[in-house]
Amino acid sequence: MSAAVEQFLEAQTKGLPGAVSYTFGPLDRHAQQAACSAFEPFLPPGNRLWGRSTIGVRCLGPTAWSVYVPVQVKITGKHLSAARQLAAGQVIAESDLSLVDGDLGALPATVLTDPRQAIGKALRNGLAAGQALRSDALITPWAVQQGQMVKLLANGPGFTVTNEGKALSNATDGQLIQVRTNSGQIVSGIARHGGVVEVRY
CATH class of the missing domain: 2.30.30.760 (SH3 type barrels.)
Known part of the structure; x- marks a missing residue:
């Protein structure tokens, strides 16, 4: 079952920005002891493989059952942050941005990683210097x-x-x-x- 979980995590995190590593919690005793011929990992509705998350594992036979496994996805990469204090309504220029290394998994999934995603857009609210820039904080002027x-x-x-x-x-x-x-x-x-x-x- 651990192998199925690992393959699923590897496949599902392939497209994420940056270097991805993950850990998952111990499987419960029932899952370790119950006979199962085939496992099918799945992502429960509303979950994303980003930071702390959960994946489900279904047993397809001989008896059908499901368990949920806690996972921690760490994404080491660059993200955009404010190079200086920025005011609400300000239109973003390249000089307003800096690329910072960090764990993207510890930030909201809406964090931006490419300056082209922000330049020319306006801020909904002010940002402090060093604060991460998120797509939901921007509006098209x-x-x-x-x-x-x-x-x-x-x-x-x-x-x-x-x-x-x-x-x-x-x-x-x-x-x-x-x-x-x-x-x-x-x-x-x-x-x-x-x-x-x-x-x-």
Whole structure:
């Protein structure tokens, strides 16, 4: 049974960032004594192989039974942290980040490991220097905000037309947005940073 658990852990932790090591608790007495021809390890719903976790093991025969085994997954790797104190709403630049070595398994599973996951996004709340950066702490900033005057840019084969209008909603970079032109016409386009909306014909 230990071999089945170990194979399962090895397969399930293969894609995790960093160097992975794990330990699992002793199997209960019933599991050690009961006859079993085949074991099937599984991850109980809501569990992740990250830090302290639990895996289940089913016996497929001759008698069906299940046990749960505590596991500790240690992931040694680099994660992002704040290089200095960062304010809420601040848009992250590369200079705001530092890569730190540590046990990712001791941090939330939402911890970020690649600067590209954070650069250009804004912080929901302030961060102290050295604090780990998590995906749930970031929001994509609006490229265009409702009521903002925007520049409409229409490109077609051999022509470019510019116009102005008022954004009818908020949109992040790359999102579809509707704009009311000065003449009252409503057009749709793709929001871009800098208050630009690209209209395609």
